[in-house]
Amino acid sequence: MNKVKPVCRIAKAFAPATVANVGCGFDIMGFAIEGIGDEVEIELLESNAESIVIMKGPYGQLIPSDWAMNTASVAAQAYLNYVGQSDIKCKLTLYKNLPLGSGMGSSAASSVAAIKAMNQIFNQFLTDVECLPFVMEAERIACGAAHADNVAPSLLGGFVLVQSYQPLHVCQVNFSSTWYVVVCHPNTILRTSDSRSVVPQQVSLRKAIQQSANSAGLILALINRDKALMQQCVHDELAEPKRRTLIPNFFQIEKSILAADGFNCNISGSGPSIFSFCETLPQAETISSIMQSGFLEVGLQSETYISPLLAKGAHVISYE
C-alpha cells in the first residue's frame, strides 16, 4: 500500500479490561469492563531515533520493554507496516494498570490501547474492525495464540461474539441491559498455557450439543434480558469443568454467590479471575464482598471491579 501520512505526533488512548469465554462462550465470546484498563501514549520520533517502549503504572515492570516483544509495540509496529510506514520511529509509553496473567485481558488491553492511539495518529485511517488483525498478532506474542475474544470486546466495547477466525468475523451483540458484572482477581497467577493444558482436545457429542445450545441461549438471554435463561445457559461444558478445580475455593464462592442472587460464578478468561452477573448495584456489592472473603479464606488478597454489563470500548484520550 502507498504510505499513509500521520496527521499528529502524539496520541494517547485507553483500552478496557475484558471478560472472555463468558462460561459457555469458550473462545468465542467476551465483553468489556468499565473503569479499569491500560493506557498507551505514542509519540513519533525523529527518523534517526530508535523506537522505544517506556513502561509505567503498577504492573509496568513485569513485562518486556523490548520493542519486538511487548504486545503494545508489536501491535503498533504491525499497524505501521500496514500503512507503509515501517520506518517510523516511536516512543510508546504503556501505563500498565492491569495485572498480568489475571484472566482480564491484560495483554489485549495493552495492544488495543496502542492500536487505538496509533490509528488516531493516522486520522482513524482504519475502522476498529480493520485494526483487529494487528492486535490479534500481538496476542500471539503474549499468549501463543491469536485469539480475538479479549481484543475484540476491548476494541469495540460491549458484548462480542467471535463467530469465525477464517475468515475473521466478529459480531457486536446489540441489546440494552441494566445488569451488572462483578469481576474479582485473586492475587495468584494462573498461566494461560497451564490453564489451556487441562482442556480436553476431544469432547463427547452430548457436550458439544449442550455447549451449542447454551451459547445460542445465552445470546437470547442477553437480548431478551432473561435472567432465568442466562442462569441456565452460562455453563461451560468444555473448559471450566477442569479449570474450576485450579481456582482456590471456587466451589464455596460459587455457592455463596448463588445464595446471594448472583446469576453465576464463572472463570474470567483462563482465570484466576472470576465473574458473576447480577441485577442491581447493591447485589453487585454483596457479591464483591463474597468473592473477596472467599479468597481470603484460602489466604488470598484480591481486587474486585463492578461494571455495567455494557461498557465502552477503547477510546482516544488526547492527541496533538
Place this chain on the structure above:
Amino acid sequence: MNKVKPVCRIAKAFAPATVANVGCGFDIMGFAIEGIGDEVEIELLESNAESIVIMKGPYGQLIPSDWAMNTASVAAQAYLNYVGQSDIKCKLTLYKNLPLGSGMGSSAASSVAAIKAMNQIFNQFLTDVECLPFVMEAERIACGAAHADNVAPSLLGGFVLVQSYQPLHVCQVNFSSTWYVVVCHPNTILRTSDSRSVVPQQVSLRKAIQQSANSAGLILALINRDKALMQQCVHDELAEPKRRTLIPNFFQIEKSILAADGFNCNISGSGPSIFSFCETLPQAETISSIMQSGFLEVGLQSETYISPLLAKGAHVISYE
C-alpha cells in the same frame, strides 16, 4: 391428580411439518413450515368401547394403527393418564399427510395434532409447553429417542431453541422475518437410525467451539435479519459432514442453490429432505425447481414446499 372433566366429545386439530437441526442447530433447533402437516380428530367413546386408531390420508396405511404403538394415540393416552382419565376410550382418526422417514417431523406432527385435539377436549387444561412431555414420549416410540426439536416447533410454531432436556427448557425465538424457506422431499427413505449411526460420538474441541459459535451467530442472524451472518453460521460441524454423503446428488444441488442466491443447502432433520433459506418468493420458486431437477438427475421424484420462515404452530380446527 384429580380427574379433569372433558368439556366436549369431539375435537380436530392440525400440526405442521417442521425442519429440525437447521444446520448448526443439531438436536437443539427447529422451525414450523406452513401449509403441510397432519390432522387428528379425537372422539370420546362410551366407556364399554375399546380405543381405536383410524388411519386416513395418503400415508395412512404405512404406520401402525395399534393404540399402543401409534405416535398419535401414545401422546393422547399419555395426556389422558396425566389428567386422571386413563379409562376414557377414544376413536382417534389420523389424517396422515406427511411422508414417513422424510426428515420433516412426520411422527411429531401426528402426536402434536393428537395432543392439541385432546387438550381442546379438556378445555385447554394445559399450556402448549406443559403438553410437550407427552409428545416427546410419543417421539420415543417413533424414533427411539425423546427429542423435542420437531415436536416443540410443531406445537408452538415459529423458530424454537431446545436449550435443555433436563430439565426440559424450550425457547421460542422472537423475531420478525420476510425470509422464505424451501423444503424438498425426495422420494427415498433414510431411516433416522441409519442417519444417526454415521454421527461421530466424539468431536474435536475445535469443532465443538465452531458449532457453538455458529449456533450463537444463527440466533443473532435471525434477530438482526442478517443474511451474510446466516450464511456463515448455518453450517453443522457434527452430523452433516457425514450425512450429506447419504443424500443423492446433494453437493451438486447445493452448488446450484448457492449460485441462485439461496442462503444454504442443509439437511432437514435427519434427511433425506433438504432445505434452503432465501429472501423472496421468486427465489424460493427457483430454488424449488433446482432441488427437484437435482433429484431428478439421479432418478428421484420429489415434492417441494415453500413457506415463510415464521409459520404458525398446531391449532384446533373444530370441536363440538
